[in-house]
Amino acid sequence: MTELTDILKFYKEIGADFVEKRDPEPLSELRELTRRILSCTKCSLHKTKTNYVPGEGNISPEIMFVGEGPGETEDKFGRPFIGKAGQLLEKIIDKMGYSRETVFIGNIVKCRPPNNRDPQEDEVKACISFLEAQIKILEPKVIVCLGKVALNNLLNSNYPISKVRGQLFSFMDIPVIPTYHPAFILHKKDREEISRVKWEMWSDMEKVMAIIKGDEAVES
Numbered sequence: 001m002t003e004l005t006d007i008l009k010f011y012k013e014i015g016a017d018f019v020e021k022r023d024p025e026p027l028s029e030l031r032e033l034t035r036r037i038l039s040c041t042k043c044s045l046h047k048t049k050t051n052y053v054p055g056e057g058n059i060s061p062e063i064m065f066v067g068e069g070p071g072e073t074e075d076k077f078g079r080p081f082i083g084k085a086g087q088l089l090e091k092i093i094d095k096m097g098y099s100r101e102t103v104f105i106g107n108i109v110k111c112r113p114p115n116n117r118d119p120q121e122d123e124v125k126a127c128i129s130f131l132e133a134q135i136k137i138l139e140p141k142v143i144v145c146l147g148k149v150a151l152n153n154l155l156n157s158n159y160p161i162s163k164v165r166g167q168l169f170s171f172m173d174i175p176v177i178p179t180y181h182p183a184f185i186l187h188k189k190d191r192e193e194i195s196r197v198k199w200e201m202w203s204d205m206e207k208v209m210a211i212i213k214g215d216e217a218v219e220s
């Protein structure tokens with residue numbers, strides 16, 4: 001009984017608001033992994049953060065969204081993408097026919113880099129194995145990298161996001177589609193620019209949905 005209470009508490013912590021019938025193995029692996037994230041001291045970001053932001057969502061998601069690292073609001077509450085960029089991301093997720101609870105939302109680093117700077121190489125090196133372990137447990141059908149920091153740190157690459165967004169990559173044999181970070185759209189001032197990048201991001205999400213449907217025509 002204690003075990004069941006623990007499991008339900010853990011589901012609540014990771015933001016899942018319904019429980020699926022599923023092999024208990026991945027759930028206990030994710031709980032153990034989350035426990036390790038919540039006590040990590042492998043880089044100096046743990047000293048300046050308020051809360052760890054391990055990631056949250058469905059334990060067997062079709063889509064996993066990966067951002068760069070927690071911002072101010074996320075750091076305050078220990079949850080990913082709950083600030084302004086998160087609100088835009090949620091709208092996109094809803095439009096795709098999903099919700100926060102049916103996808104998984106994570107980040108390259110689990111602690112906020114001070115002043116929202118990009119995570120440094122040593123910080124990514126210390127943290128990336130957590131993301132890899134999450135991907136291995138969650139087995140999403142598609143990974144969506146939000147912005148160049150997420151993409152290039154996941155793939156160990158150096159692509160300009162505007163050149164490769166919407167293209168098909170692969171990580172641990174899972175299709176990866178990069179797109180803009182929602183904050184990039186929010187920082188735009190020009191109306192035409194905003195609708196262009198929103199439209200481009202939406203066309204990237206259509207590719208994600210085509211992959212999930214098993215559409216062979218998605219090109220790399």
Ligand code: URA
Pocket residue numbers: 067068069070071074079080081082085086107
């Ligand atoms: N931006 C990110 O990259 N991740 C978050 O969790 C929030 C904002």
